[in-house]
Amino acid sequence: MVAISSAARVRRPAKPFYKILYVQVLVAIVFGALFGWLAPQWATNEWVKALGDGFVKLIKMVIAPIIFCTVVSGIAHISDARKVGRVAVKALVYFETVSTFALAIGLVVGGLLRPGAGFSGKPDPALVEAFAEQAAARRSVDFALDIIPDSVVGAFAKGDVLQVLLFSILFGFALMALGERGKTLVGLIDDMAHGVFGVINLVMKAAPVGAFGAMAFTVGKYGPASLGNLIGLVATFYLTSAIFIVIILGAVARIAGFNIFRFLNYIKAELLIVLGTSSSESALPALMEKLERLGCSKPVVGLVVPTGYSFNLDGTNIYMTLATLFVAQAMGVDLSVSQQATILAVAMLTSKGASGVTGAGFITLAATLGAVSPALVPGMAILLGVDKFMSECRALTNIIGNGVATIVVSSWESELDRNKLSAALGETIDTSDLDTGVATG
Numbered sequence: 001m002v003a004i005s006s007a008a009r010v011r012r013p014a015k016p017f018y019k020i021l022y023v024q025v026l027v028a029i030v031f032g033a034l035f036g037w038l039a040p041q042w043a044t045n046e047w048v049k050a051l052g053d054g055f056v057k058l059i060k061m062v063i064a065p066i067i068f069c070t071v072v073s074g075i076a077h078i079s080d081a082r083k084v085g086r087v088a089v090k091a092l093v094y095f096e097t098v099s100t101f102a103l104a105i106g107l108v109v110g111g112l113l114r115p116g117a118g119f120s121g122k123p124d125p126a127l128v129e130a131f132a133e134q135a136a137a138r139r140s141v142d143f144a145l146d147i148i149p150d151s152v153v154g155a156f157a158k159g160d161v162l163q164v165l166l167f168s169i170l171f172g173f174a175l176m177a178l179g180e181r182g183k184t185l186v187g188l189i190d191d192m193a194h195g196v197f198g199v200i201n202l203v204m205k206a207a208p209v210g211a212f213g214a215m216a217f218t219v220g221k222y223g224p225a226s227l228g229n230l231i232g233l234v235a236t237f238y239l240t241s242a243i244f245i246v247i248i249l250g251a252v253a254r255i256a257g258f259n260i261f262r263f264l265n266y267i268k269a270e271l272l273i274v275l276g277t278s279s280s281e282s283a284l285p286a287l288m289e290k291l292e293r294l295g296c297s298k299p300v301v302g303l304v305v306p307t308g309y310s311f312n313l314d315g316t317n318i319y320m321t322l323a324t325l326f327v328a329q330a331m332g333v334d335l336s337v338s339q340q341a342t343i344l345a346v347a348m349l350t351s352k353g354a355s356g357v358t359g360a361g362f363i364t365l366a367a368t369l370g371a372v373s374p375a376l377v378p379g380m381a382i383l384l385g386v387d388k389f390m391s392e393c394r395a396l397t398n399i400i401g402n403g404v405a406t407i408v409v410s411s412w413e414s415e416l417d418r419n420k421l422s423a424a425l426g427e428t429i430d431t432s433d434l435d436t437g438v439a440t441g
Helices: 002-011 021-038 046-061 063-113 125-137 140-146 152-158 161-204 207-222 226-256 260-266 268-277 280-293 298-311 314-330 337-353 360-372 374-384 387-412 418-425
Strands: none
Touching: 021 207, 046 063, 046 161, 046 207, 063 152, 063 161, 063 226, 063 298, 063 314, 063 337, 063 387, 152 161, 226 260, 226 314, 226 387, 260 268, 260 387, 260 418, 268 280, 268 387, 280 298, 280 387, 298 387, 314 337, 314 360, 314 374, 314 387, 337 360, 360 374
């Protein structure tokens, strides 16, 4: 069995480097920047701009179905662990608490370092003023009422994220209450989610074209100096994520009785998988198996890890608040304290529509910007060229956060084998040693 599997893997032809999406996007970014720098008169053509705008529209096209499928499935599947209902409650409390820290740290670092300040591209002042007047005239009661759709179909047709979220949450809890009677429908929604994710995979094939157009237009219109702001954003995001992992998750791990750095070393193989795919979902089976080897009980692992993929996306939370501030700063839009508080509230909701799929953070950013201020949505094109680099960091932070969450909840439930924990974190266990259904030689 082992020999056959190894041979099969050897016979499988290696994927040519030029077919790897990561390489394609990277090359597109470089050529887009060069094109914008050397031929700004061509790079600022409306058709070049349309390449980036078109990709953004493709992403926005699937926002509503993604949020519906992931939120409904995430809530409905909690009923699968009815016997350990208190585990679900504790997990959700943990998710919301840590997610709030992730959102807040992104907001704080973005406000202090201001990576978007000084960006040379500014929106039409008249347009910004018009949006500001609309916002001033809008009452909070109007915002609250607009969360409730006139009809479910209308919410999906308009792509109103908050309205879709409200219906998805209610529908998810309704399916959870149905118990066994709702299993068939939950399975159908899960299958539909796979189809929607398939659409995303197709859309992401256009990422190099969109990245080329967005980067070429950005550099052509705003000049090469604009690249400095984008590089600064990427560096700020990685720094913020590192601070969150080391300080916030490190403190949580210490309270739970383990060392965050030893845990990172323990799952380093899974982290490399995530790094290569930019999706934390790709390492899900191996992570769950390793957490069981670590001493976490199987029921807790089976509930917390899958639920965390919809409700505990720390990296995505950091990205959304930080990127929203960057776009506002780059476009010269000053956000009030109440608007920044709105970012926290809206991002807390829209992050539940993200999954471990490549590009999910960019999708939820579109939802967050639209809900906070429509004036910020065009600024998404600024980020498209470098989103791939931040996607990897989002996925890495997400999988680390879900691993820590599982250990913490197991500890709360007194279902954590401390002897296994100490032994496992004291040695390195290769993923190939785990029974994940993939034989290795």
